[in-house]
Amino acid sequence: MPFVSTDCKSALSGAVAGTVIDGVGVVNYYDPKVGPKSPNSVHPAKAGTNLGMAAYGYFINSIPELLYVGIDMFYPGGWTGDNKNPGLANDQARLDQESKAINPNWQLWPGAMKQ
Numbered sequence: 485m486p487f488v489s490t491d492c493k494s495a496l497s498g499a500v501a502g503t504v505i506d507g508v509g510v511v512n513y514y515d516p517k518v519g520p521k522s523p524n525s526v527h528p529a530k531a532g533t534n535l536g537m538a539a540y541g542y543f544i545n546s547i548p549e550l551l552y553v554g555i556d557m558f559y560p561g562g563w564t565g566d567n568k569n570p571g572l573a574n575d576q577a578r579l580d581q582e583s584k585a586i587n588p589n590w591q592l593w594p595g596a597m598k599q
Contacts, residue, residue, distance in 0.1 A: 495546075499538040506531035 509526025512518040518525060534556075541549025555572055556562045565571030570578070576592075583590040 495542055499542055502538060503531075503535055506534050 506526050509524060510528050510531050512522055513520050513525040513527060520527070537549045537552045541553075559572050561569030561571035561574075563572050565574050580590075580592060
């Protein structure tokens with residue numbers, strides 16, 4: 485039974501640490517000396533999404549939260565992209581557009597949409 489309490493404490497401490505780091509990033513976002521263009525700035529909506537996903541993962545189901553955090557942290561550009569990388573959503577839209585140019589009947593999930 486001690487593994488369960490240790491696991492819960494480590495998950496909670498990770499969520500608290502992430503929230504504190506996001507809080508510092510939001511302060512940097514509004515600081516005129518640093519500004520929103522800094523890589524150390526975090527948009528308040530992004531910080532809220534991170535906090536919501538951490539709470540969802542801690543209290544309800546950790547699988548979607550791990551998917552969100554994994555893509556956000558390790559995929560180049562995260563979900564929506566940054567100055568250097570297009571991000572997952574833009575990569576997927578480009579893949580869809582280029583595949584439809586080759587094959588007009590192409591679908592990401594074949595059979596999901598009946599024509």
